[in-house]
Amino acid sequence: MIDVYFSPTPNGQKIRLLLEETGLPHRIVPVRLSAGEQFAPEFVAISPNAKIPAIVDHAPADGGAPQTVFESGAILLYLAEKSGRLLPDDPRDRLEMLQWLFWQTSGLGPTAGQAGYFRVYASEPDAFAIERYTREVRRLYGVLDRRLAKRAFIAGQDYSIADIACYPWIVPHAGHGQDLAEFPDLARWFQAVSQRPATRRTYAGVEDVYARPGAAVATAK
Ligand SMILES: N[C@@H](CCC(=O)N[C@@H](CS)C(=O)NCC(=O)O)C(=O)O
Known part of the structure; x- marks a missing residue:
């Protein structure tokens, strides 16, 4: 267990x-x-x-x-x-998967987290922080959009933990100040992952993390 x-x-x-x-x-x-x-x-x-x-x-x-x-x-x-699942077997695909996994945990996640914090949670509006993090999330969404051009998945030939790591950071795109219509390949991938039965089960009944300010992320230390 x-x-x-x-x-x-x-x-x-x-x-x-x-x-x-x-x-x-x-x-x-x-x-x-x-x-x-x-x-x-x-x-x-x-x-x-x-x-x-x-x-x-x-x-x-x-x-x-x-x-x-x-x-x-x-x-x-x-x-x-x-x-024994969700990892590419081929060593080069596996290395690709690791690069995108680290990209998500060190770049997309922290940056989008700060964008969400300053746009939704912060008690005092901070225009500089909102602009800085919204712009950087937009750049990162663009990186993923270009990566997904002509590809079904972020790394290797199949769905992997690189896709799993990124998807929850695209779900609250509106809270991050992003319009998926500007990122067509990212939007296509997002729709495909959304329709996976495991994704539907994961998000069933889960509200938007930014729907109730103060509900989920207590601190930004
Ligand atoms: N680098 C960490 C980040 C984890 C993280 O930021 N967790 C947030 C929720 S998404 C948290 O626990 N926030 C509570 C706090 O900051 O006090 C990871 O990828 O696991």
Whole structure:
């Protein structure tokens, strides 16, 4: 059994997407970010950066003690390897997948997160921050749009954890100040991923993370 420390934010939804695709048995442990539960010492012992997602795998492949993993990219890699799914076999495709996974966790995610924060959550409007992050998200959406020209998936020949990592950061495009009509190849890919049964199950009943300011992301430290 895998415990998944979760909140329905983009980084949390990445892990649910993978779990729905693979069917790995798991248990969701809700972490209420608006209540500051991410700072509880028991949680920080699992996730030292005090952020979701994090997992504890009580049946790791080596048969040893429970394995904790934090950082969404590391969790996606760990669970994809555990399931034997969503990873390209070909070494060059795998390297491509890793590059886009790191691009998402170091670029698209943090930048879009800041855009959402300043556009929706910040108590004081900051025109400079809004302009800076909205412009940079637009550039990053453009990078992905160009990547997806003439390609069905972000890396390799099939759906992979690179697609899973990026998709939840396109879902709240309106909150990031972006119009998908300006990114036709990204929009085509987005529609295709949206229609996957695992994606539908992951997002069933989940509200837009920016729909209720203050509901999901308590801090921007
Ligand atoms: N680099 C981390 C980022 C995780 C992250 O930013 N998590 C957010 C939710 S999407 C969080 O826990 N926010 C609570 C806080 O900042 O206090 C990852 O990819 O897992």
